[in-house]
Amino acid sequence: MELPLLVALRDDGSVDPDLDPKFDAETLRLLFRKMVFLRALDEKALHLQRSGRIGFYIGAAGQEAAESGSGFALQPGDWLFPSYRDQGVALLHGYPLSALVAQLFGNSADATKGRQMPNHWCDRSARVVSVSSPVATQLPQSVGAAYAAKLRGEKNAFIAYFGDGGSSTGEFHVAMNFAGVFSTPNVFFCSNNQYAISVPVSKQTASGSIAAKAAAYGIQGVRVDGNDVLAVYRVTRDALERARAGCGSTLVEAITYRMGAHSTSDDPARYRSGEEVEAWRRKDPIARFAGHLRRLGLLDEAAEEAAAVEAREEIRRAVAACESAPPVPPESLVEDVYAEMPWHLSEQREWIRKTAGS
Numbered sequence: 048m049e050l051p052l053l054v055a056l057r058d059d060g061s062v063d064p065d066l067d068p069k070f071d072a073e074t075l076r077l078l079f080r081k082m083v084f085l086r087a088l089d090e091k092a093l094h095l096q097r098s099g100r101i102g103f104y105i106g107a108a109g110q111e112a113a114e115s116g117s118g119f120a121l122q123p124g125d126w127l128f129p130s131y132r133d134q135g136v137a138l139l140h141g142y143p144l145s146a147l148v149a150q151l152f153g154n155s156a157d158a159t160k161g162r163q164m165p166n167h168w169c170d171r172s173a174r175v176v177s178v179s180s181p182v183a184t185q186l187p188q189s190v191g192a193a194y195a196a197k198l199r200g201e202k203n204a205f206i207a208y209f210g211d212g213g214s215s216t217g218e219f220h221v222a223m224n225f226a227g228v229f230s231t232p233n234v235f236f237c238s239n240n241q242y243a244i245s246v247p248v249s250k251q252t253a254s255g256s257i258a259a260k261a262a263a264y265g266i267q268g269v270r271v272d273g274n275d276v277l278a279v280y281r282v283t284r285d286a287l288e289r290a291r292a293g294c295g296s297t298l299v300e301a302i303t304y305r306m307g308a309h310s311t312s313d314d315p316a317r318y319r320s321g322e323e324v325e326a327w328r329r330k331d332p333i334a335r336f337a338g339h340l341r342r343l344g345l346l347d348e349a350a351e352e353a354a355a356v357e358a359r360e361e362i363r364r365a366v367a368a369c370e371s372a373p374p375v376p377p378e379s380l381v382e383d384v385y386a387e388m389p390w391h392l393s394e395q396r397e398w399i400r401k402t403a404g405s
């Protein structure tokens with residue numbers, strides 16, 4: 048079954064009126080700055096990792112339209128179940144940049160005290176649920192949370208992000224089926240970035256698309272150009288509205304491309320050609336949106352450069368403020384497990400204190 052690919056931003060920079068979210072000039076500029084910010088964040092984090100200041104990072108360069116377009120559609124009451132690559136959505140949903148940077152350093156400024164892997168964000172007050180390392184476990188988690196909210200009569204949507212690789216897991220099928228049967232208020236956002244580390248999407252499925260699988264579970268499926276920030280926004284906004292209105296779940300497949308490595312521990316040159324990367328680079332979602340804004344007279348070279356400078360400066364300040372925080376004391380390893388620490392952990396804590404000299 049072929050689903051049409053929804054596209055708002057046309058090649059000539061104009062917009063399909065049926066999919067145009069009709070943002071005012073200020074909102075369009077803001078959306079652009081959010082995308083530029085994510086690219087700058089990726090560049091800085093890569094630099095921090097390569098210079099040994101943080102241990103690991105998972106970038107999303109090339110996926111800024113999917114991240115920003117969908118994140119822009121969330122409302123404060125909605126719950127986010129991100130994958131490890133969705134820092135862009137988390138930031139748009141109120142996860143503070145300072146917390147994000149602290150999580151990368153994993154020092155005493157980090158709310159999770161350095162116990163989580165880098166890129167495993169969470170923030171209860173922003174309704175950002177902790178990233179899980181196993182691929183796609185966030186999908187059934189989000190369905191369970193959505194079902195609970197439905198039983199309580201709440202009207203929020205639950206959006207979970209995952210990749211094309213995640214669609215091959217049992218968790219994907221479990222989540223879709225439950226969502227269909229119990230008509231839960233979920234949005235499943237698949238960032239189809241063409242690869243699951245080195246495995247191309249052609250080896251993930253024999254279906255015409257990932258979105259097509261929605262039909263088998265009785266939920267809505269939508270395929271959208273994931274490098275088109277306006278179309279992604281429209282499709283996600285509509286899906287979230289359906290969920291909040293009690294009309295059930297939607298599976299959104301955003302077709303995009305991971306321009307960088309899977310993570311800082313990966314070398315993509317080993318499994319894909321430079322020509323392929325170059326072909327997708329020509330579809331860069333930021334350049335594409337910039338073209339649209341220029342056509343509207345809302346952006347020129349100076350404003351584009353200013354957005355990048357402003358983003359780099361904000362990130363530089365956040366890093367400077369966080370990097371100097373002391374490390375987490377080693378004895379905290381045995382803390383936060385029990386409300387009252389049992390004797391054997393107290394003993395271990397003493398031993399760590401003496402051994403580590405803290």
Ligand SMILES: Cc1ncc(C[n+]2csc(CCOP(=O)(O)OP(=O)(O)O)c2C)c(N)n1
Nearest residue numbers: 132180181182210211212213240242243244
């Ligand atoms: C259950 C499970 N199997 C394998 C892994 C190792 N692993 C980490 S990321 C990844 C690729 C996931 O690809 P995809 O779902 O397409 O998301 P992307 O990384 O492209 O955003 C794999 C196989 C894992 N974390 N969990």
